[in-house]
Amino acid sequence: MIEVTSVTKKYGRKKVLSGVSFTADKGQISCLIGINGVGKSTIMKAIMGLTPIQGGRILIDGQPIDKHLYEKVAFIPDTIIMPPQMTIGEALLFMKDFYARWNEGRAEELLSFFKLNRDDRISDLSKGNAAKTNMLLGLALDVDYLLMDEPFSGIDMFSREQIANVFTSHLIEDRGVLITTHEIHDIEHLIDKAVLLDRGTVLKEFLTEELRLSEGKSVVDVMREVYQT
């Protein structure tokens, strides 16, 4: 489980996170929802230890962040960070050299799942294919937790569908997934948990199926209630 407890974060004098708390379980898809600038990406960076926090605590399976954590958690940023002159095949080799947890079999499977061509140069990829390649590089790591920053933004609907299909396949297996998004429509029925953020705090955290059962509300219904009052 990823436990985020009362985390505060300032950039200079600007407070970005003011006491954020939530959990993301293994074997579940949890989703951080909020408009741009509410601190979604900052939370992800904080979980990965990529940015210092001023208060609070982040635990992964009960352990604080240290270098061994990177064998357990993978972060998929919102843009591909591989050198653009590399081909997809070279990027896969690069990952293989760098990460002990690289799973070559799964990488091959993802390559055909996304219908990507290993000879294509990263700089020549369409936005959709760049996003898929980016997903591939993270998903092929044998980690327990995957953090994905805005995996659906700025790409065409078919690419979005293909990426969404990963979540219903064995490629995710029993891993814990934490996604950020400001566009919930594509994945509303796919997620186990929603965490609604606004201006650096959590407004509501709920299990989507439980809320549908008890109150007959969709995630969008709850967002309307929470954000428009």
Next chain:
Amino acid sequence: MKVTFNNRDPVYLQVVRYFKQEIATGRLQAGQEIPSRRELAGALHINPNTAQKAYKEMEEQGLIRTEGNSPSRITTDERVLSSLREELILDAVHTFVSSIKTIDVPVDELLHIVKEVYAKERSKE
């Protein structure tokens, strides 16, 4: 397999309902093998946890049976199977009644309209 999900009812119950329809209409037969949880998740594009929950619910309702490690099957219990059709019909009628009762229509007139519209719809199929 194709199901259009709404976002307000629990997805797992919508999956159960889909199976009930398939059984009641005979597209799924008594004793027939059904997909694994993972296959179902892939086919319906749903979260594997939801597929798992749907199967658990169907097991509790006696709709499917799983023995040991073998694949789950549709029940052969005649009592369960025959009550399904009735349940689906009653469900649909209740939904219809609750939305029509706000418009004060005499029953005879209503039934007449239902008959007409229903016949028209059926002829399109």
